[in-house]
Amino acid sequence: MIRSVLISPIRRYFRTKRLFRAAKEMARAKGKSLMVIGDPCSGNYFQFMSSMFPNCEHGEVTVDLNGCEDCTRMDINDMVAWERFEDGSFVVMETGVLGFSKDVEAVLGQIGRVSGGDFLSAGGNRGLLWVKYLYKTYSKDLVYSMDPFDSRKDEYYSGIKLGQKGSFRLKFYAQSD
Numbered sequence: 001m002i003r004s005v006l007i008s009p010i011r012r013y014f015r016t017k018r019l020f021r022a023a024k025e026m027a028r029a030k031g032k033s034l035m036v037i038g039d040p041c042s043g044n045y046f047q048f049m050s051s052m053f054p055n056c057e058h059g060e061v062t063v064d065l066n067g068c069e070d071c072t073r074m075d076i077n078d079m080v081a082w083e084r085f086e087d088g089s090f091v092v093m094e095t096g097v098l099g100f101s102k103d104v105e106a107v108l109g110q111i112g113r114v115s116g117g118d119f120l121s122a123g124g125n126r127g128l129l130w131v132k133y134l135y136k137t138y139s140k141d142l143v144y145s146m147d148p149f150d151s152r153k154d155e156y157y158s159g160i161k162l163g164q165k166g167s168f169r170l171k172f173y174a175q176s177d
């Protein structure tokens with residue numbers, strides 16, 4: 001229980017902060033825009049925590065289905081909506097949204113395309129109770145808990161399907177074609 005509601009979220013919080021700093025610096029060094037997937041002002045299990053202690057900042061573009069007024073409100077599963085973003089123009093920092101993917105490979109393909117390969121993600125909560133039961137109390141649309149990913153060293157994007165046994169592993173490509 002403590003791992004699910006305290007240790008795993010705290011680890012994820014500091015991992016998000018660290019990877020966000022790296023993504024911001026990478027964007028600056030490469031002269032690219034920063035895309036954050038996941039509204040920094042919301043989305044935590046305890047809403048007030050997100051407002052008081054945000055784990056990252058908005059990017060030049062921030063994508064979230066229910067985001068604040070500074071966000072681009074977009075469903076990551078809408079492949080047509082992704083077309084507004086140019087190939088290779090962003091460093092992408094993802095924070096707890098890809099678990100809502102309907103087709104992870106398709107969403108990852110769009111991230112590969114718009115990022116040109118520069119993609120960081122802090123992954124999801126891995127507390128045992130969370131991945132077995134508690135995720136249902138957060139959202140009925142949450143399907144996966146992803147592993148952290150850092151394109152500077154990782155080749156494969158992976159995660160688990162919540163409430164089920166087994167895991168998936170996908171090669172991350174810089175372009176979808």
Ligand SMILES: C[S@@+](CC[C@H](N)C(=O)[O-])C[C@H]1O[C@@H](n2cnc3c(N)ncnc32)[C@H](O)[C@@H]1O
Pocket residue numbers: 038039040041042043044050055063064065066067074075076077095096097100141
């Ligand atoms: C765990 S929060 C992520 C951001 C949060 N600040 C964090 O701590 O990581 C999950 C977010 O995913 C967004 N979301 C859920 N389904 C989505 C979808 N299909 N497309 C885009 N965003 C979605 C929710 O609005 C929510 O803000």
